[in-house]
Amino acid sequence: KQEVTQIPAALSVPEGENLVLNCSFTDSAIYNLQWFRQDPGKGLTSLLLIQSSQREQTSGRLNASLDKSSGRSTLYIAASQPGDSATYLCAVTSGSRLTFGEGTQLTVNP
């Protein structure tokens, strides 16, 4: 059974700092990995989708990497802003099923 772990569970940083969120998964037989953002009481917004054959994806200030062999992914956020404050969820896919981690709650202080 696939298990996804995210570290840290919570992170508080000052505005402008670069930061890294970590995700690990137990079964490397995945199709792809996806990072989502969730604002309080809201649904999920997809940030980046990395296919299993890819090593990284970039969108603006966000960069996600994937190392299937070690079962790890990182989400790098450059020059963080207060608007980045949210919970970030990592999910891996096997077939049509998404398995989620518990998320990292990020607070960026002005």
Add this chain to the structure above:
Amino acid sequence: ETGVTQTPRHLVMGMTNKKSLKCEQHLGHNAMYWYKQSAKKPLELMFVYNFKEQTENNSVPSRFSPECPNSSHLFLHLHTLQPEDSALYLCASSQETSGSYNEQFFGPGTRLTVL
């Protein structure tokens, strides 16, 4: 806006009540999903529908009853719930092709509180 809407956004109900959650997608997708998000726990997949047919029931108690009348609408009927069923219920949709993953688009969720 993701193209997936959910109503109501908030619901408070007693353990003896019967209520329904509604999800509608405007993306032309043919697969729809119900997820449960409890405090301090990962999102849990509850049900999957492809072309109106239920293809997955993730050992969900029978007090949760899904209904998918067409590819655009999905309901979750609730009856005799327990306080531990209080959670955020998220609906998602995707363009489903057999055995492969297509990006899922999520609705805003219904925050359910069972008293």
